[in-house]
Amino acid sequence: MTRYFIDAWDPAYGSNIEPDGGFAGPSEQSTAQVDADVEVPSDAWQPLLPAPGLRPPRVILLVDGVRRIDAGLWTEEEDGGSYPGLAASYAAGVVRCDLDRGAAELAGARVQRGLFTASPSATDAVAGSIRYAIQRVTGNGEQSKLPAAIQAPLTALEVDVSTEARAGAGDDDLLVVDGPLRNRRQLARTIGYIKTQHRQYLPPRLAAVVTSLKPGQRSPVFLTGTTWGAYSWYLRLPGRPGAPWAGIVRAECSADLPPAAAFALADLALVTLPRFASTAYKDPRAPQNLIPIAGLERRLRAMLGDSRLLHRALTQSAARAAYETATRNR
Known part of the structure; x- marks a missing residue:
């Protein structure tokens, strides 16, 4: 049985893995290949409006x-070695907005917890009634790279709750994923919504078209050749x-x-997303942090439970296991 040693340092200090706001604009040039001639020739780029009606x-x-991150930890291996690990909680949910009824409701939400480490001998970490299922990390398990390992199971959980929320529904809907699509491209009628612009994908001349957008306008669609290639476009929200x-x-x-389907989704996003834009006096991330997303984030964070209690339970569980091991070895 692998022994764990829980870091006493509160993970809230210096371990926040939520991205910052940063709405000043892209600060880093992307290395992705970009085809800007997909919808409109690049030399004819201009702000676009949706089809009338x-x-x-x-x-x-x-x-x-x-x-x-609920706790950082270290394992103790039989050969005397040690591996870093993270005990993390994550949750995914879906808000269903019915425009005919003017109603928004939680359509599904789930919480999972995982123990992320490269330790070959690690097993689930149990803290009272809470179980952190082992999530084996490949490579040498560097501590600084462990937070990124949480993204894959979180994305899988988002796909699961999205599929469940759509079960039995018709095809007159639009699924908006907060963040890049990544490996959620198989979901029909789905767009990724990126509210923080860290990378510049376009040359200055085309970026100037983006910054000239007025609320309710979008840029032409362009194609990015990243690992997760996608059709992309920019739009400006009201604010x-x-x-x-x-x-x-x-x-x-x-x-x-097909390109025509991508253009249609771009127009659909343009007539849909602005109605959910937040306002500055309610949300410091306005208008990009959409109102239903902000409410969902608060609900999901509450579902994660009290991080202090979880950290304490993990610490007590690890100390109890260490005592039992020491007693057996006397």
């Missing part, structure tokens, strides 16, 4: 996930005027779609 779908499903990138978000959809 286009209406949003009847139902919009907004998906988000949250994650939190107070400010810096050039204020209110600008990037949306994306699967590169497996």
